[in-house]
Amino acid sequence: MEMGNYSKVTEFFLVGFSQYPELQLTLFLLCLIMYLIILLGNSLLIIISILDSHLHTPMYFFLGNLSFLDICYTSSFIPPVLIIIRSQRKSMSFIGCALQMAVSLGLGSTECVLLAMMAYDRYVAICNPLRYPIIMNRVLCVHMATWSWIIGCLNSLVQTVLAMTLPFCGNNVIDHLTCELLALLKLTCSDITINVLVMTVGSIILLIIPLLLIFISYVFILSTIQRINSEGRKKAFSTCSAHLAVVILFYGSALFMNMKPKSKDTKTSDEIIGLSYGVITPTLNPVIYSLRNKEVKEAVKKLLIKNPWTGFLSS
Numbered sequence: 001m002e003m004g005n006y007s008k009v010t011e012f013f014l015v016g017f018s019q020y021p022e023l024q025l026t027l028f029l030l031c032l033i034m035y036l037i038i039l040l041g042n043s044l045l046i047i048i049s050i051l052d053s054h055l056h057t058p059m060y061f062f063l064g065n066l067s068f069l070d071i072c073y074t075s076s077f078i079p080p081v082l083i084i085i086r087s088q089r090k091s092m093s094f095i096g097c098a099l100q101m102a103v104s105l106g107l108g109s110t111e112c113v114l115l116a117m118m119a120y121d122r123y124v125a126i127c128n129p130l131r132y133p134i135i136m137n138r139v140l141c142v143h144m145a146t147w148s149w150i151i152g153c154l155n156s157l158v159q160t161v162l163a164m165t166l167p168f169c170g171n172n173v174i175d176h177l178t179c180e181l182l183a184l185l186k187l188t189c190s191d192i193t194i195n196v197l198v199m200t201v202g203s204i205i206l207l208i209i210p211l212l213l214i215f216i217s218y219v220f221i222l223s224t225i226q227r228i229n230s231e232g233r234k235k236a237f238s239t240c241s242a243h244l245a246v247v248i249l250f251y252g253s254a255l256f257m258n259m260k261p262k263s264k265d266t267k268t269s270d271e272i273i274g275l276s277y278g279v280i281t282p283t284l285n286p287v288i289y290s291l292r293n294k295e296v297k298e299a300v301k302k303l304l305i306k307n308p309w310t311g312f313l314s315s
Contacts, residue, residue: 073108092179
């Protein structure tokens with residue numbers, strides 16, 4: 001097959017959910033509402049964790065990182081999705097597609113590692129409470145968060161460069177709402193063995209290993225919880241159950257998207273799970289992880305009752 005017979009791809013057409021035109025307006029409104037909720041909920045959590053000195057702890061430091069990550073992650077693809085849904089042309093430039101894929105993949109990879117770091121934080125807090133302030137010092141927390149971002153961005157950079165340097169041979173119709181890596185690889189007309197290998201290694205490093213570390217952490221956590229008093233057990237279960245809910249929701253969607261059998265034609269379910277992975281999880285994170293916490297509830301009350309600039313700063 002001669003490459004000269006094909007024109008160079010300069011833009012991509014995203015036609016996800018195009019077979020359901022009657023759902024376009026509903027999908028637009030749903031994505032817009034959830035995006036606003038994500039911005040409000042996660043921004044509120046970041047502001048509270050900064051202004052309230054009682055929340056200047058490692059757990060809320062990581063939660064602040066998670067909230068900032070969720071805001072950036074959803075902002076990388078929801079606004080373009082909203083534009084594409086309401087647009088007649090439904091196209092995105094080659095560079096725009098590459099940037100969207102790089103940012104989304106990088107932030108999603110970062111969250112995988114960050115959730116494992118948060119599990120370690122909970123492990124130290126419950127299994128080594130007396131040494132917790134010494135082990136989880138500010139320097140270590142900053143290093144853990146920084147390496148989460150570095151690992152995620154490196155994975156994104158490698159996979160994006162490998163994907164966008166492939167020849168697409170004039171194929172520029174992506175059957176998806178976003179420039180998603182798997183959907184993009186279906187358009188190429190060359191061998192993608194290296195891409196599949198790198199994706200497999202990335203899935204092991206960023207999905208399997210962090211999930212295994214989380215599982216091991218919670219084996220020790222649950223073993224320790226069984227030996228503490230009922231009041232302490234209730235508090236420990238409260239923080240751990242919230243983290244586990246986020247882990248199950250996030251990793252469940254991620255594992256489905258990245259490790260399901262590729263032979264099955266489940267395009268519609270892929271798009272639905274993709275939206276769940278990218279929208280629903282960041283929407284629920286502040287609720288199921290943070291707003292159930294007693295300290296955050298008290299901080300929210302202070303923010304609502306007192307002047308946000310004088311009430312917090314004078315406390």
